[in-house]
Amino acid sequence: MIEKTYAYDVQALHQIEQEVFLNEPFALSQASFYYHVKKGMLYKAVLDGVIVGYILWLRRKNSYRLYSLAIKPEYRGQNIASQLLSESLKMLDKHTFTLEVRKSNSKAIALYEKFGFKIKKELNSYYDNEDGLWMKLER
Structure with a gap:
């Protein structure tokens, strides 16, 4: 369910961003998603082949900063955010x-x-x- 992201995921990730953070000044662009996919600290939640959420961490010198966590509105309340947070924390080395x-x-x-x-x-x-x-x- 929680997986690494790839370039072919960017459109779906950006769509979630637009849905969840509509009119927010800090919303990520499609180019930003491509950049973060390359950096490797962007994870997706997949249910029945559909990307339903993501979590993005930024690496700092001695820590990680949770930059964004988003779940499609129709999938909220299903413990997906908890799973994203739990699984991604296990994958990070700080x-x-x-x-x-x-x-x-x-x-x-x-x-x-x-x-x-x-x-x-x-x-x-x-x-x-x-x-x-x-x-x-x-x-």
Whole structure:
């Protein structure tokens, strides 16, 4: 179900991005997806041959940053985000992981806390119209 991504996946990944992050200034372009597929820290969730979500990690010197996690709206509530997070964490070789999340996104915050992420800092006006939270996991 959780698999590495390839260039032929980019169109489907970009479609999910457009669906989930419609009108968001940080939404990834199709070219960005090609770049991240080459870097190898972009994983997809596949159900019945359909890409239903993805997770993108960015490598830092001593850590990884969770840049984006998206599930097609019609597939939410099926534990896919948990599986993406769980499986991708197993594939990464660092011990420190960080992310930013909207302060109002209680479902995402609960998911991250389930995996041991802790809120470390409030990010005032991080998003266009909202504060964010910076979370960290050390294992």
